[in-house]
Amino acid sequence: MATLPQKPSDEAPARAVLDAAPGPLHPVARQTLAAAIDAGWADPRRLHTEGRTARRLLDDARAVLADGLGVRPEEVTFAPDGPTAVRWMAQGLRYAARRRGARVVASAVEHSAVLLPARHAAARAGDPDLAGLVAVDRLGRVDLDAWAHDVARPGTVAALLQHANGEVGTLQPLPSAHEACRAAGVPLGVDAQASLGRVDPPRDYDVLAADATSWGGPGGLGVLVVPERTRWLLPGPADPDATLHGPSRHLPWVPLALAAAEAWQQTAATRSADAAEAFALIEQLRLKAASVADVEVVGDPVDRLPHVLTFSALYADGEALVREFDRRGFAVGSGSACTSSTLEPSHVLAAMGALTHGNTRVTLPLAAVAPHRSRDVRSFAALIDPVVTAVRAELGASHL
Missing domain, CATH: 3.40.640.10 (Type I PLP-dependent aspartate aminotransferase-like (Major domain))
Incomplete structure (x- = not known):
């Protein structure tokens, strides 16, 4: 019988789940x-x-x-x-x-x-x-x-x-x-x-x-x-x-x-407030990601879901980005969110004419299951540039 993972202790480093598709149970x-x-x-x-x-x-x-x-x-x-x-x-x-x-x-x-x-x-x-x-x-x-x-x-x-x-x-x-x-x-x-x-x-x-x-x-x-x-x-x-x-x-x-x-019932009661906060948090991430050299933020900047963001980094690999963010305490997604194999090249990005490699996807959880999501987003935003830089260097692309 498989052993279930233990809950982290108070001394364990905090992890942030920014891949809530599906999200945790309310x-x-x-x-x-x-x-x-x-x-x-x-x-x-x-x-x-x-x-x-x-x-x-x-x-x-x-x-x-x-x-x-x-x-x-x-x-x-x-x-x-x-x-x-x-x-x-x-x-x-x-x-x-x-x-x-x-x-x-x-x-x-x-x-x-x-x-x-x-x-x-x-x-x-x-x-x-x-x-x-x-x-x-x-x-x-x-x-x-x-x-x-x-x-x-x-x-x-x-x-x-x-x-x-x-x-x-x-x-x-x-x-x-x-x-x-x-x-x-x-x-x-x-x-x-x-x-x-x-x-x-x-x-x-x-x-x-x-x-x-x-x-x-x-x-x-x-x-x-x-x-x-x-x-x-x-x-x-x-x-x-x-x-x-x-x-x-x-x-x-x-x-x-x-x-x-x-x-x-629980989500409907807080939907408007949750969406407004999530929209603002994703906007912070969109601006931060767009400020990194050769990074493309995709999707409509306004007429969009409040909690979803994908950005693609040239000269980087999506799987390597996910692993590096994970090593630093952040769970994010990559590849196609619309197939059963999430690390397959994204047919969505291909249809849009966007980069299909080097992409990172954030799906914010509801505030009710992630009370520290504002803090987590701020911390993640500060890591986008150094993580992309580190992955590019690993792939020998730092000089480009």
């Missing part, structure tokens, strides 16, 4: 999870007292999430995690419209949960046009003219677009993109894995997918919102327990759903 949600293990352990399909209790708790959790998202409880359903929710979102839209066509449109910076299945489907059919990828600009924002043209093409049955990119932070123009979809009669699925709990929930979508970890909830729980107006269906037999599972047919472990609902 402390109040952790308490709820522990209590729910005792209260909601039973199968909510059972008719005995314990089963009915679990069913009531699951219904309560769904109602809390629905209220926060501005939808009805029966429109909220679950998945095993965020990427699965995104895959099911796309699959359900495509399958429900299978008699009209099979073409799916997405931006070039979507999560691999969108891009890989679309490419595989196109390859199996021998028709690369089934996966319509729309270009983005240097900030990572989708080209709306190209988007409107692509969703109007014959055979298009679904469009998929992030609320915001979890790697560079740029918010997408969802209202305009959704308007173009409505004009073409094509439903829009929105991936909100990076944004929910950090900014106001999007309203312009036909299906919404998210991950509970984005708002301080537990891992192992994805959320799907399927409004009644939307035609959405996963392949397979009809579900006899549809009122319990919802259209995804996934029955979550009840304690996870309760912890996610509690985290949502």
